[in-house]
Amino acid sequence: MSVKNPKYRKKKRKSGPYAVVEIAGKEYYLGKYNSKASREKYGRLVGEWMMTGRVALPFSTPETPLVMNQVFLAFIRHAKTHYRKEGEQTSEYESMRRIIKDARTRYGSATVSDFGPLAFRSVRQIWIDRGLTRQGINKNAGRLKHILNWAVSMELFPVDRAEAIARVSQLQEYRVDGVEESDEVTLVSLEVVHATIPNMTRTLADMVRVQLLSSCRPGEVCKLTPGAIDRSGDVWEYEVEHHKMRGKKGRERSKKIVYFGPEAQTILLPYLDRPDSEPLFSPAEHTAQLREARTKNRATPASCGNRVGTNRQRKPKKRPGKRWGSKAYGKAVKNVACRTFEMPEGLSDDERKKFAYDHHWTPNRLRHTQATVIRQKFGPEAAQVILGHKSIKTTETYAERDAEKAREVARRVG
Known part of the structure; x- marks a missing residue:
């Protein structure tokens, strides 16, 4: 419903009619009714009121201070x-x-x-x-x-x-009692990833494989559509229109290209039969595959208990959307990881925290994992290009240094 603008109104007094406008519960005097000056003031006040989201005029007076x-x-x-x-x-x-x-x-x-x-x-x-x-x-x-x-x-x-x-400064590291530091996002072991994938649905597993092979962000694999992929060359290219760094200072016109090699192309191929603007990976398909797997693993015979599909809500509050969101994708992956690697008993709080971080992983850590692999095989510049970073310093935070190279140098030099 549209909000109507305050009216230009006429009021009478002995010296002649004058104009007023009521904005945010306060009446403002505009001057002589139907004069050029009153019309101009009316336009200015209403314009300023609209600019502030139709909440209050952009000034505060002792009589009516803004809150x-x-x-x-x-x-x-x-x-x-x-x-x-x-x-x-x-x-x-x-x-x-x-x-x-x-x-x-x-x-x-x-x-x-x-x-x-x-x-x-x-x-x-x-x-x-x-x-x-x-x-x-x-x-x-x-x-x-x-x-x-x-x-x-x-x-x-x-x-x-x-x-x-x-002038209020930020909280400094280890200067405030009771305030903890955030855990640094690091890579997840490939062994852990490969052990988790078999327990995923086909849709979720393919999303993880494509993200791991291309080093793209979780949000980028969620938004991937057939029409966004340039398949003219032997290496497919996906230009991300609204990437994370676009709009930042110095990056207004920067481009982010995600590259898909032969292995990633094989995974993507079965999904390219849908319309160009439709996301490749669908939460609805993931949900259908989950139900199919539960029906297949059902312990109760088909002749007993509820028939398949009869115990579902007719009008559920939430239905699977057309496109994955980054949070929903991350939650789905973490749920499978938690089921794959159950928490051992008898661990201390610190040990439980470490086990959860090492095994209950989320998709944002895949980028760190693949960046480290690329750096070890092809060098830091290759990792910078694949990740789409403008500065090599940013790549350093993603690709962990190869400790084995440092040990080799120590063996020879030290």
């Missing part, structure tokens, strides 16, 4: 259209919503002039008490600063307050 709830609501309306990719809202939108939800619990009704560095630290303490890692807390704090800087650009938040909050 943080108005700022947050204006940003949410902006974020709904800003954080979109390929027609869908990105995960960053939901992250911003969570930040605002936490900030509102303490400062929703506070005026913008009351939200300063101490208030900012108080909101940050919510994330510390919740047990977030230092990296996660700093990322959330950066998002909150971004919200306030946007509000400054819309004249919804005082510049001096935003500048003071900008």
Whole structure:
């Protein structure tokens, strides 16, 4: 439903009619009715009100000071259209919503002039008490600063307050009690991956194999369509339109190419018979294969118990979508890994944590695994090209150094 603009209204007084407009519950005097100046002021006020997401005018007065709830609501309306990719809202939108939800619990009704560095630290303490890692807390704090800087650009938040909050430093490593560090994302053993794949459905297993062979990101294999693959050469190429680094400073026009060799082509070939714009890998097919496997492994004879398909909900709350999301893909892989490698009994907390990290893997670690293999066989520059990195330093964080080479040097030199 569209929101109508506030009306240009006429009011009477002894000296003659004058014009007013009511915005956000406040009536603004425009001047003599139907005059050029009043029409101009009306257009300016309504335009500014629309720019802030139809929440409040971009200024605060002693009589009607803006409160943080108005700022947050204006940003949410902006974020709904800003954080979109390929027609869908990105995960960053939901992250911003969570930040605002936490900030509102303490400062929703506070005026913008009351939200300063101490208030900012108080909101940050919510994330510390919740047990977030230092990296996660700093990322959330950066998002909150971004919200306030946007509000400054819309004249919804005082510049001096935003500048003071900008001086609040990030949490430093090992300087805050009770705040843990994030685990570094490292490679997963190929033996573990190959032991997990037989327990997957054909669709899920093929996604993992293609991602491992091409070193692409989980989101890139989820979005893969027949029309996006250039099959004119002996090596197929897939240009990722909306890749992770596009839009970053200095990378506005950068291209990301994913290459498919003979082995990956063999896996992809059976999926190329669908329409060009349809995703190759379907969650619906994965679900159907899961049910087929459960029916095949059913212990109860077919003549007993429920008939196949009779105990399903007629109108389930969730149905398999047309395309995988990165989170759903990662969750599906991790569930299979957890079933494949059950947690041994009698382990300490640290041992349980290490076992889970080594065996209960997710698809984002496959990129690190293949990057290390490529670096060992072909060198760091080849790994940089395959991964699509602009800087070799970025590749270093993905491809772990070959420890065996270091041992060989030590044997000869030391």
